[in-house]
Amino acid sequence: MIRIQGVSKKFKIYATPADRLKEKILRRPCHHEYAALSDISFEVGPGETLGIIGENGAGKSTLLKILSGILLPDTGSVEVTGKITGLLELGTGFNPELTGLQNIFMNGTFLGMTHEEIEAKKDTIIGFAELGDFINEPIKTYSSGMLMRLGFAIAIHADPECFLVDEALSVGDAYFQQKCMRKIQEFKESGGSIIFVSHDMNAVKVLCDNAIMLEKGEIIIGGYPKEVTDYYLNYIVKKMNQDDGVCKTRITQNQRNKTTTSDLIHDAIKLVDIQILTDDGREIGHCISEDTITIKQIYSTKIYLEEPHFGFFIRNRFGQVIFESNTYCMSIKTMPVPANSTVTVFFTIMVPLIPGEYSISLGISNKGIKGTRGDFKEYLGIFNDVKNISILKNDNSIQYGGIFNMNPTVNFMVNE
Amino acid sequence: MSLKQQLPLLWELAKRDLWERYSGSSLGALWSIIYPLVAIFIYLVIFANIMGAKLPGSSNVYSYGIYLIAGVIPWTAFASTVTRASTVYLDKKNIISKIPVDLNCFPLYIVMSESMIFAITVAIFFVFLFVTGYTFTPLVLFIPLIFAIQQLFAYALGSILGIFVVFVRDLKEAVNVIFQFWFWLTPIVYVAEILPEFAKPLTEINPGYWFIGGYQQILSYQAMPNFGALAFLLLVTVALMFCKIKFMRMMERDLRDCI
Numbered sequence: 001m002i003r004i005q006g007v008s009k010k011f012k013i014y015a016t017p018a019d020r021l022k023e024k025i026l027r028r029p030c031h032h033e034y035a036a037l038s039d040i041s042f043e044v045g046p047g048e049t050l051g052i053i054g055e056n057g058a059g060k061s062t063l064l065k066i067l068s069g070i071l072l073p074d075t076g077s078v079e080v081t082g083k084i085t086g087l088l089e090l091g092t093g094f095n096p097e098l099t100g101l102q103n104i105f106m107n108g109t110f111l112g113m114t115h116e117e118i119e120a121k122k123d124t125i126i127g128f129a130e131l132g133d134f135i136n137e138p139i140k141t142y143s144s145g146m147l148m149r150l151g152f153a154i155a156i157h158a159d160p161e162c163f164l165v166d167e168a169l170s171v172g173d174a175y176f177q178q179k180c181m182r183k184i185q186e187f188k189e190s191g192g193s194i195i196f197v198s199h200d201m202n203a204v205k206v207l208c209d210n211a212i213m214l215e216k217g218e219i220i221i222g223g224y225p226k227e228v229t230d231y232y233l234n235y236i237v238k239k240m241n242q243d244d245g246v247c248k249t250r251i252t253q254n255q256r257n258k259t260t261t262s263d264l265i266h267d268a269i270k271l272v273d274i275q276i277l278t279d280d281g282r283e284i285g286h287c288i289s290e291d292t293i294t295i296k297q298i299y300s301t302k303i304y305l306e307e308p309h310f311g312f313f314i315r316n317r318f319g320q321v322i323f324e325s326n327t328y329c330m331s332i333k334t335m336p337v338p339a340n341s342t343v344t345v346f347f348t349i350m351v352p353l354i355p356g357e358y359s360i361s362l363g364i365s366n367k368g369i370k371g372t373r374g375d376f377k378e379y380l381g382i383f384n385d386v387k388n389i390s391i392l393k394n395d396n397s398i399q400y401g402g403i404f405n406m407n408p409t410v411n412f413m414v415n416e
Numbered sequence: 417m418s419l420k421q422q423l424p425l426l427w428e429l430a431k432r433d434l435w436e437r438y439s440g441s442s443l444g445a446l447w448s449i450i451y452p453l454v455a456i457f458i459y460l461v462i463f464a465n466i467m468g469a470k471l472p473g474s475s476n477v478y479s480y481g482i483y484l485i486a487g488v489i490p491w492t493a494f495a496s497t498v499t500r501a502s503t504v505y506l507d508k509k510n511i512i513s514k515i516p517v518d519l520n521c522f523p524l525y526i527v528m529s530e531s532m533i534f535a536i537t538v539a540i541f542f543v544f545l546f547v548t549g550y551t552f553t554p555l556v557l558f559i560p561l562i563f564a565i566q567q568l569f570a571y572a573l574g575s576i577l578g579i580f581v582v583f584v585r586d587l588k589e590a591v592n593v594i595f596q597f598w599f600w601l602t603p604i605v606y607v608a609e610i611l612p613e614f615a616k617p618l619t620e621i622n623p624g625y626w627f628i629g630g631y632q633q634i635l636s637y638q639a640m641p642n643f644g645a646l647a648f649l650l651l652v653t654v655a656l657m658f659c660k661i662k663f664m665r666m667m668e669r670d671l672r673d674c675i
Contacts, residue, residue: 011673012670012673017583017584017585017674018583018584020583020670020674068516069516070512070513070514070515070516070672071669071672071673072668072669072672074669084516088514093510093511093514093515095432095436097436098432105428106428106432107515109424109425109428109429110425110511110515110517111515112421112425113424114424115424115428
């Protein structure tokens with residue numbers, strides 16, 4: 001379990017290191033302060049995973065360093081049960097001159113293992129890292145991916161109760177990342193607490209039970225991963241908006257299932273209505289897999305839109321985006337929309353999705369940027385999860401697993 | 417973490433330290449025997465047989481060599497411990513900034529590794545002494561005691577300097593310079609008696625001589641070490657240790673930020 005209460009951390013920035021001494025002797029401040037973290041509190045219980053997201057420099061790494069005990073907070077308390085290990089940056093305290101095996105012993109000892117414990121686990125660690133003969137080569141010959149393999153293998157086998165994962169994991173190749181994810185899942189099921197720092201919103205949504213977003217050292221939103229990642233994505237979109245200042249993020253509380261959604265809204269644009277329709281124009285809340293449906297949306301605008309573009313995305317119950325596109329990405333020329341008018345858009349799609357609950361979100365923007373894959377000069381609105389749809393099993397279809405039906409065909413050839 | 421839990425870590429760090437010193441060389445750790453071997457050989461054989469240097473009032477050809485080695489070996493251990501401990505936080509920043517470790521471990525492992533080298537060197541020295549027909553007295557049993565007090569003192573001093581050096585990097589060089597002076601201010605190469613009258617009180621207030629004098633008494637004069645001076649050194653060490661603990665408590669956060 002990890003519990004932190006009101007943790008704040010300021011870095012003192014001095015012109016030269018000697019100023020630090022001058023300050024102590026003269027008792028006159030010679031520095032300016034930089035608040036890396038202010039008043040952070042959260043709790044991660046056994047078997048829980050907390051995701052931490054935020055831009056570079058938001059305070060994520062400082063927070064991890066404080067949790068692991070490398071840095072000490074100015075105020076607040078940090079409670080961690082058992083051992084806390086993790087994968088913080090690359091080459092966590094490895095000695096480049098020593099071989100992989102020697103570093104296992106060195107690093108293991110740093111993580112509080114005795115020689116006998118390491119001796120007993122040595123083979124498991126080597127087996128997990130899969131470095132082959134490189135294990136007997138000095139670490140300085142390793143690639144960053146190999147360092148990460150070794151670092152992760154030692155950290156997870158050091159019997160921690162709490163585990164920290166940061167962006168370093170993304171250095172690994174796809175095979176090893178998957179292997180790490182499985183191991184992390186295993187660790188979680190055995191009652192470990194995990195803190196997961198990532199820029200991969202889908203990974204956060206899939207792995208984490210809760211998430212927080214840091215900005216300038218403060219928690220600006222915390223809650224279910226989907227809510228927090230939506231907010232983060234809106235935040236990024238808003239930042240990319242060249243015409244900034246007009247959009248704002250609105251958080252609405254859904255009373256029914258106590259979740260919040262955060263939307264990007266523009267004062268002049270309103271989503272008047274959204275409907276899901278069948279072929280013959282009936283409004284529906286569910287459909288059968290592989291049916292064709294139409295998403296009808298009506299926007300009203302108070303301003304003139306020179307080159308509006310409309311998009312939608314479909315997400316599954318984990319909040320993972322299954323499909324997204326927009327008129328710009330579909331290379332569709334749109335007509336200008338005059339001020340004080342409404343515009344109705346119909347997207348017709350076929351849904352070959354595995355049965356389950358899905359949500360539909362909409363977006364509207366103005367003026368695509370040439371040469372990009374769907375970046376716009378103005379983002380006018382993102383409306384998250386405005387409509388839910390249940391997709392039911394299609395009895396005429398094949399049985400399959402995964403996300404969607406790829407409609408396989410098969411041929412045989414038997415040679416004797 | 418208690419000391420007992422940290423023992424495997426300290427042991428591993430000290431072992432690595434000895435190993436790393438000569439890593440990459442084919443003779444490896446053997447060098448830690450070759451160096452003292454050569455030094456002792458030079459002091460003992462060259463000074464005695466070639467230069468014919470003797471201690472005042474002694475007829476033994478090896479007397480000066482023994483006196484010199486009795487001072488140089490512990491001094492080397494002391495000086496290396498303090499100077500290396502004073503830079504250990506900077507040297508090990510790649511560990512301190514990545515892994516949570518008790519900061520006190522670092523000067524402590526230096527004490528351990530330097531003590532091991534001392535033990536090896538003394539063993540070689542004793543073999544030489546035995547070969548030259550030196551008669552050992554039970555007084556040599558006091559040597560570990562003197563050495564323990566000396567290294568405790570070195571630990572406290574080195575740790576305090578180590579904290580300072582992180583903030584004032586120039587101090588690193590200053591420590592080396594001070595140790596050069598300190599070596600020549602301490603009667604190691606010369607005997608205290610040859611000092612002019614005005615300089616003699618200097619040896620009284622020189623903590624280095626409080627323990628170096630002890631080894632010389634035992635090995636050269638086969639006399640009791642000055643227990644009064646040693647007791648006083650212990651007292652100073654305890655006081656320094658308190659300062660160190662207090663100081664570390666005050667500065668640990670800044671130190672970790674600064675590294």
